[in-house]
Amino acid sequence: MGTCDRCGKGVQVGMNVSHSHVRTKKRSYPNLHSFKIRQGSLPRRLRLCTKCLRIVKKQIAERAARVSVIPKTEEIENQTDSGQEKQTSEDPKLTPEQKDLESVKEELQKII
Numbered sequence: 001m002g003t004c005d006r007c008g009k010g011v012q013v014g015m016n017v018s019h020s021h022v023r024t025k026k027r028s029y030p031n032l033h034s035f036k037i038r039q040g041s042l043p044r045r046l047r048l049c050t051k052c053l054r055i056v057k058k059q060i061a062e063r064a065a066r067v068s069v070i071p072k073t074e075e076i077e078n079q080t081d082s083g084q085e086k087q088t089s090e091d092p093k094l095t096p097e098q099k100d101l102e103s104v105k106e107e108l109q110k111i112i
Contacts, residue, residue, distance in 0.1 A: 001029045006052040067104050 003010040012028045031050045036043055037060075048056060 002032055002047055004030060004032060004049040004052055005046045006048055006056070009049045009052075067101055 001011060009030045011030070014026050014028060015023045016026045017023050032047045033050065033053050035046045035048050035053060035056065037046060037056070038044070046056075
């Protein structure tokens with residue numbers, strides 16, 4: 001059938017044993033799921049076992065939670081009133097991933 005792209009879990013072979021002790025071979029397949037994820041700017045399809053799928057979803061949720069931590073509007077107003085300048089997202093040293101994070105932060109600030 002296939003293997004998990006993350007942990008390599010694959011088909012296992014065992015024996016069916018009947019009441020009369022006749023043994024026949026059987027195969028146990030991993031519970032694989034197709035999961036689409038974006039790496040950089042390209043979408044990629046992964047075949048993950050259930051355990052790895054849960055781990056990957058948890059990691060994605062944790063990253064999203066880190067991105068969504070934005071100061072409240074009162075804190076932003078206090079920073080601008082005290083003379084501190086806001087950092088611009090047009091910094092040429094940012095990687096594409098960091099630019100994506102900055103754009104998500106800006107969108108969330110517009111919503112708030």
